[in-house]
Amino acid sequence: MIRDILVNLTQGAERDPAAHYAAALAGAFKAHLTGLAVTYELDVPPFYMGALPTDFIDQQIRDNEVAAEKAAAKFTAIATEAGVGSSVRTLSASLGEAARSFAELSRLFDLTVVAQPDPDRPGPEEVIAEAALMDSGRAVLLVPYVQKPPFALNRVVVAWDGSRASARALAESFPLLHHAKHLEVFSVRRHDDDDTTPAAADLERHLGHHGLSANLRHLVLGSGESVSAAILNEVSDQGADLVVMGGYGHSRLREMVLGGVTRDILESMTVPVLMAH
Structure with missing residues (x-):
């Protein structure tokens, strides 16, 4: 059940797609929605601080406070319009500290929503999203920065590779x-890969015990085609409203940076993606 949702509030943008999407989602599930507004502290090495004018530092601090206040006010208005119960949490911290705090906070929510980083407007979203995905121990729902349609689950696709991360995401x-009207589950493999994914029958059995039926498919990569490209193509072909996936890639080392396929999806996603590490 989803009864408690957390969303990181986007600052400095005309529209906060994550907040809008999270509010619609909360309305659909009759969940409470909490928005986190961060006042980002200046993260300047001490030996540089003396070289910066006091007026400049004070103005940057005030600008960051105003940005957080505006994000909180905008979120409250969005939640009120959506008719969902909401609350705002505030935090004053450096980007690194804020990311760690957000990941820890996420552990006590049913679902965490974060905006996809906007390449044309550098901001904290990438660090926040990575920390939540890697360190919260929970799944994270990433919303495209261009997202305009409200929450909908007409068609959902699940990218399945039988890994721990895929199992957690599922x-x-x-x-x-x-809530999905149509569910598609697919695995991706290369021609020369051993078929190590669990048998389709087992996956179908597991879904069936949860009262779910899905169209199960295997996608074989074409020559030179990447896993991320195959996933994105499938999402486009299916006209999906949501993608569910774990971590793809061949590395068995836990890194505090996103893997290649995960990063590709994060950079190129056009619909919301539920990820788990």
């Missing part, structure tokens, strides 16, 4: 999958 997505 398990945490069940409340959402039960």
